[in-house]
Amino acid sequence: MSIRGVGVGPVGGVGLPERTSLESAPGFADSLDALLRPQRPAGTPGGASGQIQFSRHAQARMESRGIQLDEQDMADLGAAVDRLAQRGAKESLVLMDDNAFIVGVPDRRVVTMMTRNEAAGNIFTQIDSTVVVR
Numbered sequence: 001m002s003i004r005g006v007g008v009g010p011v012g013g014v015g016l017p018e019r020t021s022l023e024s025a026p027g028f029a030d031s032l033d034a035l036l037r038p039q040r041p042a043g044t045p046g047g048a049s050g051q052i053q054f055s056r057h058a059q060a061r062m063e064s065r066g067i068q069l070d071e072q073d074m075a076d077l078g079a080a081v082d083r084l085a086q087r088g089a090k091e092s093l094v095l096m097d098d099n100a101f102i103v104g105v106p107d108r109r110v111v112t113m114m115t116r117n118e119a120a121g122n123i124f125t126q127i128d129s130t131v132v133v134r
Helices: 028-036 055-063 073-087
Strands: 091-094 099-104 109-115 129-132
Touching: 028 073, 055 109, 073 099, 073 129
Parallel strands: 091 129
Antiparallel strands: 091 099, 099 109
């Protein structure tokens, strides 16, 4: 059945894929979860609790300054990034103990980091948010 060229079936040999049962259709809860989940670039850890990544620059800075983060530090940093993502942050300054991290929130990547002493007096540009963890 069609009305003025708009039909139910395929048009020009191209059509929508057919679903054979309602079981193959995503449920409302699944669809809602997918919409509310922060959008992530391909190849990055998924979900709000994905692992924090460090750029080469940030890794080099950590090594040159002898900074080590333990499991609790990583958990706290991840929780801070989760909170920032919920607020729609893109580039953020995270202050935690004696360290300052610039984080790309959507890809959960620490771009650079420094000690708070090094950060003191600096002006941070191109960030849209800041969180003080502890």
